[in-house]
Amino acid sequence: MKNKFSIALAAAALAVVPATAALADGHDTAQVTIVHGVPGADGVDITADGAPLLEGVNFTDAATTDVPAGTYSIAVEADGEAAIGPVDLTFSEGGIYAVVAHLTEDGDLTATQFDVNDAEGISAFHTAAFPAVAIVAGGEIQADDLTNGNAAQIDAPAGTELPGVGVAAAGTTDLALEAGDVTIPADQRVLAFAVGSPDDETIQLVVEVVDITVEDEVDEEVDEEVEEEVEQPTHVDSGTGGLLNAGLPFWVAALMIMGALGIAAPAVATARRRS
Incomplete structure (x- = not known):
């Protein structure tokens, strides 16, 4: 599903209206992970400033991409009619974000924008139609009473092995959703989103692994470009797989799967695990 989605994302970006060219190439970017967590809401279409951008986004589609920092006005259409929005979304330079279209605990449609920790570890997002939960690892509660629209952070150094990671009802360790054993990767963060309804x-869980070295990669790429201009015959693209230099409007891709746009500011619970 994710590979298919990534291919569709790139193809759609190439067909976007010329107005996106106004967002010139540069390094003032943010990293955004986007998740469509609304069951039964397949085929969502996205517009920006009234112009069509992307079509046919489905439940559990997810992607992470770089976007130029700034504020964008977007809306969602279903069956050819405006359903939600437009609303302004703001991404700051060097920021790491997650935006999830999901259900509230009562099953209503909403969306939440999260800040993501720029440290190695796991971020768990409660975006399912379910009461408060506990985040469990190694048979122990790492964060408890996590309510819908909020996130728990488990910071741990690279190489740390966390067995039996999953989600349980608040105050318990009996897993209702399981991510399995997780080894924390270097310079990355594991994002786990609980979506859907029982x-x-x-x-179910939607899992993405994201880079947390956005600013370092930007600086490295700038340094490489300067060095190339002075004396180097080759250039290595860093952090974007070369697509940014190919002229793809990444901010368009980042707006792809917001099935709802009532942005809420989440509270964040943090649990730190000793290495």
Whole structure:
């Protein structure tokens, strides 16, 4: 699903209206992970400033991409009619974000924008139609009473092995959703999103692994470009897989799967695990 989505994302970006060219190449970017966590809301279309951008986004589609820092006005259309928005979304330079279209605890449609820790570890996002939960690892509660629309952070150094990571009802360790054993990767963060609803048996985890060295990569790429201009015959693209230099409008891709736009400011619980 994710590979198919990434291909569709790139193809759609190439077909975007010329107005996106106004967002010139540069290094003032943010990193955004976007997740469509609304079951039964397949085929969502996204517009920006009234112009069509992307079509056919489905439940559990997810992607992480770089976007030029700034504020964008976007809206969601379903069956050809405006359903939600427009609303302004702001991404700051060097920031790491997650934006999730999801259900509230009561099953209503909403979306939440999260700040993501720029440290190695795991971020767990409660974006499912379910009461408060506990985040469990190694049979122990790492964060408890996490309510819908909020995130728990487990910071741990690279190489740390966290067995039996998952989600349980608040105050318990009996896993309802399991991510399995997780080894923390270097210079990356594991993002786990609980989405869906137990009422229609769509509740599940969507997992993304993201780079947390956005600013360092930007600085490295700038240094490489300067060095190339002075004396180097080759250039290595860093942090974007070369697509930024190919002229793809990444901010468009980042707006792809917001199935709802009532942005909420989340509270964040933090648990730190000793190495």
